[in-house]
């Protein structure tokens with residue numbers, strides 16, 4: 159974990175000494191509870207101390223070896239989970255700290271939840287114990303070569319044959335090949351497959367089916383099943399540890415009771431029966447995973463900012479004209495204005511993720527009681543927050559790489575791999591643009607219902623305050639006035655509502671609603687982003703208003719919350735000005751206050767990233783080392799590259815020597 163052993167020097171000790179808050183209590187605020195800190199700490203150390211979980215050579219492994227290494231780590235993790243009788247919470251954390259994407263993510267993250275959410279009690283009783291004991295390995299096979307976003311456009315068919323009481327799974331076209339599912343390529347024995355249900359000659363649309371793909375004896379594909387990996391992906395190491403796969407069916411038969419029948423059923427006579435529930439519950443697994451992706455965004459962004467803050471505190475460039483020591487790059491105002499908003503975003507995403515988990519649990523309880531009233535709210539919040547947090551995190555990781563200068567481009571900085579692993583989060587579980595358009599459609603519907611007096615609820619409740627928010631004027635007169643949570647909240651509410659109303663009015667002017675939605679879709683994206691940013695800011699403010707123990711902890715969180723909000727004001731000033739929510743002078747005051755907040759944050763920066771409590775193993779970065787002793791580590795790391803195995807490279811005799819000799823001969827002519 160942290161260095162600090164006998165004889166080791168903490169190069170960042172000076173930075174840690176300037177912290178104005180109790181780091182231990184901040185760890186609790188970040189993790190959620192003392193218990194959460196302790197369990198995470200135990201699991202992180204368990205992984206870091208186990209040589210099987212070594213990952214410093216990952217980016218140098220050829221794909222086949224990387225995949226085998228992933229299988230080995232997954233099996234070893236499972237062995238430790240069983241041997242140590244870890245709880246579900248502990249096991250999840252252990253897998254998190256192993257930090258290598260692999261089939262287990264999809265097995266636990268999508269296959270099991272799909273059966274839980276869409277399987278009947280009987281089906282759960284049959285399949286879940288097998289999955290829980292890893293007697294089967296499952297994945298989530300929805301996306302096809304031809305369609306991903308448009309789920310209703312999927313082509314795989316599941317045709318019911320009443321003569322044998324079976325479904326016939328078939329891939330009628332090339333574009334119907336399943337394409338992308340993680341774990342499908344090489345590891346899974348089973349999949350939840352989404353296919354068009356056809357019975358009595360009628361197409362009833364997309365439904366889920368449990369299908370066995372590989373033999374449980376020798377792992378070979380079953381008859382009629384074509385399976386493989388779809389090929390190498392962006393970056394070295396990174397998501398290449400995952401076997402994203404291709405799957406085709408040639409009239410493969412499965413028993414009728416392998417259709418997931420909680421939401422709708424097919425009788426043995428072939429009658430289609432739909433339970434009296436919204437058909438969107440079919441998308442429930444995606445809603446669940448989107449919620450977990452928001453929590454993961456804060457983890458990925460906090461890792462990147464931890465690396466960049468520690469490195470920026472030890473790295474020195476230039477000095478005062480008058481001579482004297484060089485300046486830590488963290489002291490440059492430009493470095494602070496690029497880095498501190500990202501640090502604040504990591505905290506913001508952590509707290510909104512915590513809230514989203516609560517919302518998801520609450521909605522799930524309501525659904526169990528057949529109350530579907532909050533389904534739309536759950537969809538809008540999970541889709542919108544997934545889109546906004548993953549886009550900001552992917553951009554933020556890349557910015558952290560640049561903040562680390564040249565060394566950030568080295569694999570040993572950990573940042574290239576973190577970026578390459580993280581960036582598909584903008585695409586999987588719903589392309590971010592497609593998801594934001596979903597949010598915008600819901601906002602447009604809400605605006606159109608305002609006239610009829612229908613009061614919006616949940617995160618859209620502010621829209622009910624339309625009379626006030628459409629004409630209110632920001633009351634800020636000084637930079638300090640921007641420290642008022644009420645002032646911040648009001649401008650974010652006014653901006654979001656005014657953008658939504660303007661857009662709705664423009665859509666109404668179009669020849670048809672559909673044409674309006676199509677023409678104005680770029681504006682709709684911005685409407686959705688403004689609404690989602692309001693949610694993040696509001697949840698951060700609400701968090702800071704809670705009772706938070708620990709000396710100085712609340713003050714630091716308040717500071718971070720203000721940084722997050724005022725940074726957004728600065729970045730999206732055009733929105734705030736064009737909607738008349740504030741004046742240009744008030745915008746300038748917000749920026750002035752932001753500068754002051756950065757200065758207050760500066761002495762606390764290293765301690766604020768220490769509060770994430772990440773081990774050096776989990777960070778996987780020479781630049782982000784806890785002890786800040788970067789240069790010897792960078793130097794040592796270089797010699798581990800296989801290219802340095804010999805002083806004269808392979809290929810010298812064939813390609814360099816003849817070239818050099820030829821040039822020598824030519825020069826003598």
Ligand SMILES: CCCCCCCC/C=C\CCCCCCC/C=C/C(=O)SCCNC(=O)CCNC(=O)[C@H](O)C(C)(C)COP(=O)(O)OP(=O)(O)OC[C@H]1O[C@@H](n2cnc3c(N)ncnc32)[C@H](O)[C@@H]1OP(=O)(O)O
Nearest residue numbers: 300306307308309310438441454537575576579586587588
């Ligand atoms: C170095 C190491 C570093 C490690 C870094 C660590 C970082 C890693 C982090 C995390 C790892 C996490 C692992 C994750 C693994 C990822 C695996 C990925 C899996 C997948 O991608 S699975 C496939 C996902 N696919 C999608 O998401 C498809 C997106 N498309 C859709 O969701 C839908 O089709 C649609 C919503 C876009 C459109 O649907 P449809 O055409 O049916 O509907 P509409 O007409 O638009 O809407 C109809 C109606 O339904 C409502 N609706 C839509 N969706 C939902 C929903 N989900 N829930 C509730 N309601 C919904 C919609 O609002 C409409 O309502 P109204 O009729 O208007 O009222």
Ligand SMILES: Cc1cc2nc3c(=O)[nH]c(=O)nc-3n(C[C@H](O)[C@H](O)[C@H](O)COP(=O)(O)OP(=O)(O)OC[C@H]3O[C@@H](n4cnc5c(N)ncnc54)[C@H](O)[C@@H]3O)c2cc1C
Nearest residue numbers: 298299300301305306307338339340582585586587588591
């Ligand atoms: C690493 C990774 C892992 C994955 N894992 C799985 C898995 O386990 N299981 C699984 O089933 N799938 C998986 N997927 C597939 C993933 O869910 C889809 O790729 C994703 O939903 C996007 O769909 P698409 O590829 O069809 O993109 P497309 O929809 O083809 O997007 C292409 C472009 O078109 C735009 N676009 C599309 N529709 C619209 C619209 N209506 N309006 C405006 N613009 C639009 C998009 O914004 C994008 O710019 C994975 C993908 C990746 C990258």
